Amino acid sequence: xxxxxxxxxxxxxxxxxxxxxxxxxxxxxxxxxxxxxxxxxxxxxxxxxxxxxxxxxxxxxxxxxxxxxxxxxxxxxxxxxxxxxxxxxxxxxxxxxxxxxxxxxxxxxxxxxxxxxxxxxxxxxxxxxxxxxxxxxxxxxxxxxxxxxxxxxxxxxxxxxxxxxxxxxxxxxxxxxxxxxxxxxxxxxxxxxxxxxxxxxxxxxxxxxxxxxxxxxxxxxxxxxxxxxxxxxxxxxxxxxxxxxxxxxxxxxxxxxxxxxxxxxxxxxxxxxxxxxxxxxxxxxxxxxxxxxxxxxxxxxxxxxxxxxxxxxxxxxxxxxxxxxxxxxxxxxxxxxxxxxxxxxxxxxxxxxxxxxxxxxxxxxxxxxxxxxxxxxxxxxxxxxxxxxxxxxxxxxxxxxxxx
Amino acid sequence: xxxxxxxxxxxxxxxxxxxxxxxxxxxxxxxxxxxxxxxxxxxxxxxxxxxxxxxxxxxxxxxxxxxxxxxxxxxxxxxxxxxxxxxxxxxxxxxxxxxxxxxxxxxxxxxxxxxxxxxxxxxxxxxxxxxxxxxxxxxxxxxxxxxxxxxxxxxxxxxxxxxxxxxxxxxxxxxxxxxxxxxxxxxxxxxxxxxxxxxxxxxxxxxxxxxxxxxxxxxxxxxxxxxxxxxxxxxxxxxxxxxxxxxxxxxxxxxxxxxxxxxxxxxxxxxxxxxxxxxxx
Amino acid sequence: xxxxxxxxxxxxxxxxxxxxxxxxxxxxxxxxxxxxxxxxxxxxxxxxxxxxxxxxxxxxxxxxxxxxxxxxxxxxxxxxxxxxxxxxxxxxxxxxxxxxxxxxxxxxxxxxxxxxxxxxxxxxxxxxxxxxxxxxxxxxxxxxxxxxxxxxxxxxxxxxxxxxxxxxxxxxxxxxxxxxxxxxxxxxxxxxxxxxxxxxxxxxxxxxxxxxxxxxxxxxxxxxxxxxxxxxxxxxxxxxxxxxxxxxxxxxxxxxxxxxxxxxxxxxxxxxxxxxxxxxxxxxxxxxxxxxxx
Numbered sequence: 001x002x003x004x005x006x007x008x009x010x011x012x013x014x015x016x017x018x019x020x021x022x023x024x025x026x027x028x029x030x031x032x033x034x035x036x037x038x039x040x041x042x043x044x045x046x047x048x049x050x051x052x053x054x055x056x057x058x059x060x061x062x063x064x065x066x067x068x069x070x071x072x073x074x075x076x077x078x079x080x081x082x083x084x085x086x087x088x089x090x091x092x093x094x095x096x097x098x099x100x101x102x103x104x105x106x107x108x109x110x111x112x113x114x115x116x117x118x119x120x121x122x123x124x125x126x127x128x129x130x131x132x133x134x135x136x137x138x139x140x141x142x143x144x145x146x147x148x149x150x151x152x153x154x155x156x157x158x159x160x161x162x163x164x165x166x167x168x169x170x171x172x173x174x175x176x177x178x179x180x181x182x183x184x185x186x187x188x189x190x191x192x193x194x195x196x197x198x199x200x201x202x203x204x205x206x207x208x209x210x211x212x213x214x215x216x217x218x219x220x221x222x223x224x225x226x227x228x229x230x231x232x233x234x235x236x237x238x239x240x241x242x243x244x245x246x247x248x249x250x251x252x253x254x255x256x257x258x259x260x261x262x263x264x265x266x267x268x269x270x271x272x273x274x275x276x277x278x279x280x281x282x283x284x285x286x287x288x289x290x291x292x293x294x295x296x297x298x299x300x301x302x303x304x305x306x307x308x309x310x311x312x313x314x315x316x317x318x319x320x321x322x323x324x325x326x327x328x329x330x331x332x333x334x335x336x337x338x339x340x341x342x343x344x345x346x347x348x349x350x351x352x353x354x355x356x357x358x359x360x361x362x363x364x365x366x367x368x369x370x371x372x373x374x375x376x377x378x379x380x381x382x383x384x385x386x387x388x389x390x391x392x393x394x395x396x397x398x399x400x401x402x403x404x
Numbered sequence: 405x406x407x408x409x410x411x412x413x414x415x416x417x418x419x420x421x422x423x424x425x426x427x428x429x430x431x432x433x434x435x436x437x438x439x440x441x442x443x444x445x446x447x448x449x450x451x452x453x454x455x456x457x458x459x460x461x462x463x464x465x466x467x468x469x470x471x472x473x474x475x476x477x478x479x480x481x482x483x484x485x486x487x488x489x490x491x492x493x494x495x496x497x498x499x500x501x502x503x504x505x506x507x508x509x510x511x512x513x514x515x516x517x518x519x520x521x522x523x524x525x526x527x528x529x530x531x532x533x534x535x536x537x538x539x540x541x542x543x544x545x546x547x548x549x550x551x552x553x554x555x556x557x558x559x560x561x562x563x564x565x566x567x568x569x570x571x572x573x574x575x576x577x578x579x580x581x582x583x584x585x586x587x588x589x590x591x592x593x594x595x596x597x598x599x600x601x602x603x604x605x606x607x608x609x610x611x612x613x614x615x616x617x618x619x620x621x622x623x624x625x626x627x628x629x630x631x632x633x634x635x636x637x638x639x640x641x642x643x644x645x646x647x648x649x650x651x652x653x654x655x656x657x658x659x660x661x662x663x664x665x666x667x668x669x670x671x672x673x674x675x676x677x678x679x680x681x682x683x684x685x
Numbered sequence: 686x687x688x689x690x691x692x693x694x695x696x697x698x699x700x701x702x703x704x705x706x707x708x709x710x711x712x713x714x715x716x717x718x719x720x721x722x723x724x725x726x727x728x729x730x731x732x733x734x735x736x737x738x739x740x741x742x743x744x745x746x747x748x749x750x751x752x753x754x755x756x757x758x759x760x761x762x763x764x765x766x767x768x769x770x771x772x773x774x775x776x777x778x779x780x781x782x783x784x785x786x787x788x789x790x791x792x793x794x795x796x797x798x799x800x801x802x803x804x805x806x807x808x809x810x811x812x813x814x815x816x817x818x819x820x821x822x823x824x825x826x827x828x829x830x831x832x833x834x835x836x837x838x839x840x841x842x843x844x845x846x847x848x849x850x851x852x853x854x855x856x857x858x859x860x861x862x863x864x865x866x867x868x869x870x871x872x873x874x875x876x877x878x879x880x881x882x883x884x885x886x887x888x889x890x891x892x893x894x895x896x897x898x899x900x901x902x903x904x905x906x907x908x909x910x911x912x913x914x915x916x917x918x919x920x921x922x923x924x925x926x927x928x929x930x931x932x933x934x935x936x937x938x939x940x941x942x943x944x945x946x947x948x949x950x951x952x953x954x955x956x957x958x959x960x961x962x963x964x965x966x967x968x969x970x971x972x973x974x975x976x977x978x979x
Contacts, residue, residue: 067944069944069945070944070945073728073729073944073947076729077728077729077731098729098947099727099729099730100729177816177817237815237836237839240836240839240928241836241838241839241927241928242815242816242836242839243814243815243816243818243819244816299729367945367946368946375929375930378928378929379929382928382929384929
């Protein structure tokens, strides 16, 4: 009897050991990778993680980008949320404020991550002094040039300063749809690189006030300059949403330069006739915008520890370096040093540009701030309001939001 | 005699011009879509615009079909749409019959409630309907989705079928009632067959509404293997911004099944119409 | 009393399922929505955090963007509902006249209805592209109506015009099918009698056809008005409210309020207002139409 009992115990213990080894935890991971990015992720990044963690199965689900915020909210509220989401860096504060995310400050190994992560991308995970995720990849935009058009304008290589480029303005021919360059739209993602490069700003460096900065002389001048480009036919009405857009326009030779992200190069065939270079500078300034995605854990996950394992893995060189060829820049300083761009020479300009790129106002109110900026910029460019008046109103509104 | 014919033909000319104007304006956008789908991809608009396919270039269709689980999504959509349509017809024709042919206390009050519900745009309650599905633990299930389709359209659907049933002369039923037939017999053997053309039209509308429905599907369904075609299509557009040739190729693939269903049903409608005429005669 | 119970026992299997669905999926959410409209609502906790009375409603009437969306929805309804009904009825009469081969015409006319809103919106966006390569710009320039390309979707009124054209184009086929069903129910004898009285086709149209399809017209008016108020995909896909929110309509604005700004209280207030407007509008329509016809 006693023997049988001990056999039973041994059996139970072995069974539980075996089952704990083979019981797979499924992590649901929502992302919005493009075709090319998804391929690299599924073929080169994920297999290594799953081989090292046989008890974890990552179910990577590609979601439509449009309406993703609604998807996340309804999934969390409906208790069918995934464990992990890769989301735009500007969304994190807002979702943290809604209470949809789990803070990672207390997780094992977080301090080491904090020490190695690039401060800019890491700052985008903060809401009220806590970190609600990890920076997965960063990016920015630079000048993308049409070599043939540059030659017609008398350049052998992308010009280093905006003045050089603007000197060729008399050779633009708007009536035949040949403009000098393009501003992608009047929304902040497209406008801010020009505004910053021209010397303007949205707030002070601590992101506490807008009045005196957004409606300061430098920003007003920047907006008036962009408006004058539009009026003189140096840039096209692409900035107001008209055709031809930046992608079609640069390929068809409507523009000598557009400002685009690395995805211009990571999609489709190699584009040797369209070199990348940092945004032509003004008074030594060439300031683009910081983009990228963070990886967050959603409230309601039953596998916090395993999800955290996956989050940590996504910061490792095994995960971050292969994604470079898909245009994703590493967020850890130690990985950034190992980047090899020989297969993707166009990445050099992006890495260079990133050194001076500026973040958008980190705030849970960013969506509202962005709406104010977009509306103001468009009104100014359409001439329905003067730059000074429009920016005065906007600065006052943004101050209210920042005070929240 | 000949002169009469000429006059008759001449009289018909404005008629045909008008009809053709309608047909052309309905068709041109589709022709343009087809021609674009059959043009090798360029991110810019071709100038001058291509209105007729230049060659039998089908790569865009192949690419659209193969780069997505279109066949899976297609089957999901068929499943949801067919089941919803059958249930919608069943429930709302019964209710339509009840309001058209039966008497019971409080009928007027209930009917006004129905009319009132018709005036609530279904989508305005999206948030609270979503909460309801969540509380019923039906998130991410087809049951939740189909019940939502059934529930949100019930007022308008019942109202429509009731109007159809009202136009059927009572005389035909009286013989059945005299013979001791029940309401079920009348509903199944007289009212439904007699309204076949209307119910057929109704079925097509119900089917295409569900087939194209986007917002509820996106809100309730979360698993990728349960997605329906509109979600897949919208996602496809997001990923291929400005690649109009590919987008339109995918759109045409999504459009074909419903076109097919419509043409099949159209024959049924004609048969129904003939039967209608026979009974009247 | 006994009779009433017996009648109910008979009727319940017929109307029961519909009544339950109506209660669960329409009336209960409606009541809950009204409750939410007076509160600040936390969707993640699924609870009301604060009761704020009418403040959502008051804020809406001072919100110029909401009023702009309201204006656009009213214009869209006032233009596309009569537009669809007029062209739909004309088309139904034309097709009803054809003796053989009606099917092909019906299929073609119904094609825009069958095609999903998403796809049709994309087609419109593509056709009305700015620049000389857009189809509409190309055609208008070829026939000399315009000399330079028009940026249809980037200007307030041309963009709204495109949305109206969209609404009419998308809906005519549906109206046609409904009217055709009604017309085919009209006895041929009436038309023959009219022809013997040597009435011309315009007279027949106004004196016989329109009165004969009166009930259908009432039905369409109600359904189309509700449809026009609740439409959103066309704005979402064609203009996205651009330029500067001047093409936003109520449904889009509400959707944005709820799911981009997570202000579910205000969104609920908007939907209550929308329900009220439609209710009043349909009542007025009913009264006016009935009076003019009689």
